[in-house]
Amino acid sequence: xxxxxxxxxxxxxxxxTVLLVAGMAAAQAQSAxxxxxxxxxxxxxxxxxxxxxxxxxxxxxxxxxxxxxxxxLIREGVRKVEPMEPFMKDxxxxxxxxxxxxxxxxxxERTDEPIDRAQAQRGAQLADPRHCTSCHKPDLSGEQTAPRxxxxxADYILxxxxxxxxxxxxxxxPAMSSAAQGLSDADIVALANYAASK
Amino acid sequence: MLMSAMHFRFAALLAAGLVMxxxxxxxxxPAVPDVAKQAERSKxxxxxxxxxxxxxxxxxxKLPISRFKxxxxxSVEVWQAGIxxxxxxxxxxxxxxxxxxxxxxxxxxxxTRDGKHEVKTIAHGLNMPNGLAMKDGALIVVANKNVYRFDxxxxxxxxxKPVDISEKFNLPGDRSHGWRYVAFGPDGKLYIxxxxxxxxxEPNYNTHSHIRRYDADGANMEIIAKGVxxxxxxxxxxxxxxxxxxxxxxxWAGNEGPEDEFNRLPKGKEGAFFGFPYxxxxxxxxxxxxxxxxxxxxxxxxxxxxxHSASLGxxxxxxxxxxxxxxxxxxxxxRGSWNRDxxxxxxxxxxxxxxNGMGKATLTPFMTGLLDEQRNEHMVRxxxxxxxxxxxxxxxxxxxxxxxxxxxxxxxxxxxQH
Numbered sequence: 205x206x207x208x209x210x211x212x213x214x215x216x217x218x219x220x221t222v223l224l225v226a227g228m229a230a231a232q233a234q235s236a237x238x239x240x241x242x243x244x245x246x247x248x249x250x251x252x253x254x255x256x257x258x259x260x261x262x263x264x265x266x267x268x269x270x271x272x273x274x275x276x277l278i279r280e281g282v283r284k285v286e287p288m289e290p291f292m293k294d295x296x297x298x299x300x301x302x303x304x305x306x307x308x309x310x311x312x313e314r315t316d317e318p319i320d321r322a323q324a325q326r327g328a329q330l331a332d333p334r335h336c337t338s339c340h341k342p343d344l345s346g347e348q349t350a351p352r353x354x355x356x357x358a359d360y361i362l363x364x365x366x367x368x369x370x371x372x373x374x375x376x377x378p379a380m381s382s383a384a385q386g387l388s389d390a391d392i393v394a395l396a397n398y399a400a401s402k
Numbered sequence: 403m404l405m406s407a408m409h410f411r412f413a414a415l416l417a418a419g420l421v422m423x424x425x426x427x428x429x430x431x432p433a434v435p436d437v438a439k440q441a442e443r444s445k446x447x448x449x450x451x452x453x454x455x456x457x458x459x460x461x462x463x464k465l466p467i468s469r470f471k472x473x474x475x476x477s478v479e480v481w482q483a484g485i486x487x488x489x490x491x492x493x494x495x496x497x498x499x500x501x502x503x504x505x506x507x508x509x510x511x512x513x514t515r516d517g518k519h520e521v522k523t524i525a526h527g528l529n530m531p532n533g534l535a536m537k538d539g540a541l542i543v544v545a546n547k548n549v550y551r552f553d554x555x556x557x558x559x560x561x562x563k564p565v566d567i568s569e570k571f572n573l574p575g576d577r578s579h580g581w582r583y584v585a586f587g588p589d590g591k592l593y594i595x596x597x598x599x600x601x602x603x604e605p606n607y608n609t610h611s612h613i614r615r616y617d618a619d620g621a622n623m624e625i626i627a628k629g630v631x632x633x634x635x636x637x638x639x640x641x642x643x644x645x646x647x648x649x650x651x652x653x654w655a656g657n658e659g660p661e662d663e664f665n666r667l668p669k670g671k672e673g674a675f676f677g678f679p680y681x682x683x684x685x686x687x688x689x690x691x692x693x694x695x696x697x698x699x700x701x702x703x704x705x706x707x708x709x710h711s712a713s714l715g716x717x718x719x720x721x722x723x724x725x726x727x728x729x730x731x732x733x734x735x736x737r738g739s740w741n742r743d744x745x746x747x748x749x750x751x752x753x754x755x756x757x758n759g760m761g762k763a764t765l766t767p768f769m770t771g772l773l774d775e776q777r778n779e780h781m782v783r784x785x786x787x788x789x790x791x792x793x794x795x796x797x798x799x800x801x802x803x804x805x806x807x808x809x810x811x812x813x814x815x816x817x818x819q820h
Contacts (some may be wrong), residue, residue, distance in 0.1 A: 269454055282507035298538060332438075378580065379452055
């Protein structure tokens with residue numbers, strides 16, 4: 205966390221930039237994401253937001269609201285993503301909105317990691333009573349606050365689930381922390397294989 | 403750095419189904435809820451889920467204030483827009499309005515200069531800093547398991563220096579129901595609730611599902627109410643001095659309830675039991691967690707506050723601006739339902755209690771029009787009503803990042819003015 209006076213977009217946000225109402229109708233981004241910025245994102249998240257790098261999530265085809273919310277939380281330092289800190293720190297709401305719009309519109313590819321079918325099957329059985337699909341959709345393509353899991357990197361999903369279970373991933377909807385309570389490390393491996401395989 | 407430091411052979415590990423180093427298992431491990439089964443039994447759509455809160459505030463011109471409805475003589479205006487995630491409010495003795503948030507992690511300070519507001523972000527990156535309290539010029543921020551004290555805050559808004567006093571409070575770090583409303587009581591103690599770490603489970607009452615109080619420095623913790631699922635608002639009755647608190651009913655047990663609660667902790671009953679998880683609302687036994695005589699020795703609510711209404715902040719009105727019938731009545735912000743097929747709640751309600759706070763309590767909606775019935779959508783999510791020194795009432799709207807101000811002018815006066 206950090207402390208210090210920042211007048212920043214406390215007031216600035218009321219400038220006529222972006223509005224998200226209860227319905228979460230896709231907000232009109234007034235500016236498009238700049239090519240330099242997108243190139244920077246691609247160095248870690250892969251071209252078009254399809255990651256080939258261990259433990260770095262794909263962004264392509266994620267729900268716009270999830271991307272917007274995650275980027276704001278990363279900027280605020282609620283969700284700690286150190287490698288992104290230098291350029292996120294002072295990013296304006298408009299640009300965040302433009303990046304969210306861009307990556308939501310990219311075509312998701314599936315991860316190139318090997319998937320263990322037996323693990324994936326066990327994962328499906330674990331997922332059923334926990335109802336992962338009620339929030340992440342039956343095809344795990346995600347919706348609103350709930351990210352796409354289908355085709356996401358399994359090594360990243362594994363880390364994310366551990367962080368939710370241990371209450372160390374902060375900022376997002378606490379419903380996900382509840383969904384991960386009581387999972388063993390072995391369960392998490394199975395669920396990661398299952399989700400990535402969809 | 404991050405990538406090279408973390409070059410594990412994850413693909414291989416995943417394929418082999420190997421387990422990573424054992425994680426720190428959470429202390430509380432409620433049984434896995436089968437939402438699909440629960441939803442089938444409760445006849446609710448299994449796809450119900452929390453309504454997203456925008457991390458970006460709506461512009462002042464976009465607030466749906468023209469649709470709000472109030473009793474005759476009352477009006478509502480925008481007091482401040484552009485404060486993303488605004489929830490808890492607290493007015494400092496020197497006139498600074500502090501505003502806490504939940505997921506967004508910010509604490510704001512709003513100062514008024516020459517009649518104009520200036521909004522500063524005095525802390526950010528915190529874990530659900532919903533809890534704000536003030537004593538001897540120090541602002542106390544309770545953010546999940548962390549407690550920070552900002553001494554002499556109103557003279558240091560541009561250079562706030564927190565002292566981390568978390569250790570003495572030793573609060574649990576569950577994210578589930580882990581956002582806290584806190585307040586100093588008339589006894590000078592700091593009251594902090596710890597919700598159940600689940601929708602429905604048998605909690606350990608020593609660590610969860612209760613309201614506790616401490617000395618200001620974190621010493622002498624006492625549990626003063628048990629069997630509380632999740633309270634996000636309380637206040638002391640202006641006449642009796644008794645603690646009244648809201649409590650949110652469980653999910654996935656039907657569209658019609660169990661209803662949320664407004665509870666009274668009678669004087670001398672400190673430590674009393676309020677029923678969770680066995681007995682809900684006005685005496686409904688839980689369908690999952692059963693015990694004989696589910697409601698035995700349970701203090702039932704003074705009044706129920708509607709199914710899944712998300713009754714949060716409470717403020718007993720003591721001002722002179724509103725008509726006499728509002729004196730010593732409680733305003734309750736009902737943030738509005740998620741676990742209900744037809745959305746419900748989403749208003750500011752008023753609870754009147756007969757017999758100087760000892761008799762029957764009745765609830766009436768006060769400010770409505772916040773729910774778009776046609777689209778089945780909340781337009782606004784109210785969190786806390788807060789009385790200002792002039793007797794006007796502020797209320798925070800987390801969804802739009804705004805604070806509204808409600809005032810009253812007797813109709814007779816209004817007519818003669820025109």
